[in-house]
Amino acid sequence: MSTLAWFATASLAVWLWLLLGQGFFWRTDQRLPPVGGGRSVPAEGGWPRVVVVVPARDEAAVLPLSLPSLLAQDYPGEAEVILVDDGSTDSTGRLAGELAEARGGLPLTVVSPGEPEPGWTGKLWALRHGIALARVREPEFLLLTDADIAHEPDSLRLLVGAARANGLDLVSQMARLRVASRWERLVVPAFVYFFAQLYPFRWINRERPRATAAAGGCVLLRTETAVAAGVPDAIRHAVIDDVSLARAVRGAGGRIWLGLAERVDSIRPYPGLAELWRMVSRSAYAQLRYSPLVLAGTVAGLAVIYLVPPAALAAGVLSGDAAAAWAGGTAWAVMAGTYLPMLRYYRQPLWLAPLLPFTALLYLLMTVDSAVQHYRGRGSAWKGRTYAGNYVSRHGE
Structure with a gap:
């Protein structure tokens, strides 16, 4: 197989594992635990303060x-x-x-x-x-x-x-x-x-x-x-x-x-995109513990998991690489399928599901920008305040 086909196959393997082995994260049925009918108190002692x-x-x-x-x-x-x-x-x-x-x-x-x-x-x-x-x-x-x-x-x-x-x-x-x-x-x-x-x-x-x-x-x-x-x-x-x-x-x-x-x-x-960009980038690098190595791994992982499937499908079709096209297309289909329940929860059109790789690319860029802002001394900025990396790293977050 070609190098591209191997990358596409690796991405497909990851998606099959995510589908079945990551706590069924894609399902949206984790809602508030049931209490029972009516306004009854589920425990003795009346309604607490x-x-x-x-x-x-x-x-x-x-x-x-x-x-x-x-x-x-x-x-x-x-x-x-x-x-x-x-x-x-x-x-x-x-x-x-x-x-x-x-x-x-x-x-x-x-x-x-x-x-x-x-x-x-x-x-x-x-x-x-x-x-x-x-x-x-x-x-x-x-x-x-x-x-x-x-x-x-x-x-x-x-x-x-x-x-x-x-x-x-x-x-x-x-x-x-x-x-x-x-x-x-x-x-x-x-x-x-x-x-x-x-x-x-x-x-x-x-x-x-x-x-x-x-x-x-x-x-x-x-x-x-x-x-x-x-x-x-x-x-x-x-x-x-x-x-x-x-x-x-x-x-x-x-x-x-x-x-x-x-x-x-x-x-x-x-x-607008600018407001959403600030929402994500202000804490993305903190989530990665301000670690350049974790950032590099995250960027590489996002690329393989989310960007390789559509790229392999397109390149495989254009070059006649059937293995790359099949693995990339299947991985992309599994990816889109896991996104459908969340779109339904948000009452959004299901045709947005195949666009998830593009959204993942945006998040990748937001994460990189978060690291850039950190090293420029702007840290996690929110409503006029900026917090340095030690705010999170001291507690291992």
Whole structure:
């Protein structure tokens, strides 16, 4: 066989392994664990007290849609919301108070902790103050949710019910991201697909887990487990805070569950490629532990797995290399087939599936750009703050 045929065959072998051996990552059936019918409490003692903590920095554009959804929760027990204004310059805190006064619902407290101390990322600094204030209320659970996340009225009730009924210490849902623009349709479903490939939900949710992760936009956390895990102080440097949080909880003996959301949505728009590029590149190199060797391996792996199949099919057809064309075409078909469930989940046209190699190329370039920005001293930049590599590398993330 030709060299190209060998590469195509290797790619096909990898795809067959991913199809069957990577925790069925491509399936989208990991949804919130069942609680039982009606509004019944799945455990004795009534509905527990919950405090919702929302870190927010310059979120005035999205708060009118997200915050009222939290205040309107139909939770049967005692619950309240703490919004931590993390140094906003756009009147986020004032707007939150106005929304609470106009809409009513759950009680709202707005606090401003000031600029982060050295060694803290902004979000975790905000969570530190929000969690400290929440613990005074002695809640059984904390709901940590981002300011751009909108919840259906029964979201909190279903989260708590699932945690109590299944004995879980951390329940996290991957919020359904906004998909409206052309670039969002091309990039966003693939973002979740790649995340699930890296952290198969089934492996996370097993009694004997083989992976650990969470989705930071929506995390229900048992308070006593947070204390035992030293959260958030133990992960104060982490740029990829959700995965670090999950590891800290699991390290403290906590049980974790992660799945796709049906009642929780991100409303943050990423209308153009530039916005999506920044979203991915700001933390991509951190995910690779700021390692040039891991970066090189990742680039090579993405090229072989995602780019070789269409290239081998095209080159094989043009050159008459039947083996390369067959292996490349089959690998491409398997790749597209594993992407179909995610497209269905996001209610997107299925003809986008064969375009996954192009999207993977974009992610490859975003990852390389993330490394370039790091070595230029720009690090993981977000909303006016830049975090150096030691924020993550100190904790092995």
